[in-house]
Amino acid sequence: MNKSEMAYDQTQLMADFIGCDCFSINENLSLSDYDDAIQEIMSMIEYCIDIGDKTEVAEWRRMLQQTKVEKRRAKKMIENKNRLEPVLT
Numbered sequence: 001m002n003k004s005e006m007a008y009d010q011t012q013l014m015a016d017f018i019g020c021d022c023f024s025i026n027e028n029l030s031l032s033d034y035d036d037a038i039q040e041i042m043s044m045i046e047y048c049i050d051i052g053d054k055t056e057v058a059e060w061r062r063m064l065q066q067t068k069v070e071k072r073r074a075k076k077m078i079e080n081k082n083r084l085e086p087v088l089t
Helices: 003-018 032-053 054-084
Strands: none
Touching: 032 054
């Protein structure tokens, strides 16, 4: 197993822990699903700050940034899909 696979597995494990399906763009997800995932991750960051676990805070912040990037990509994909749909005349 290489480092990228280990990183993906770790991210997927954390996503499964909070019930987030937002890693990799999925056409079945809405932008509100990404917002919910972002809120859950932010609450985990707050919890880790409260207990003083700096390494967990760093991991959750990295996951938060990744989720925000995936949300931007999904939003762009949705906008492009809507723009490219044929117009009935």
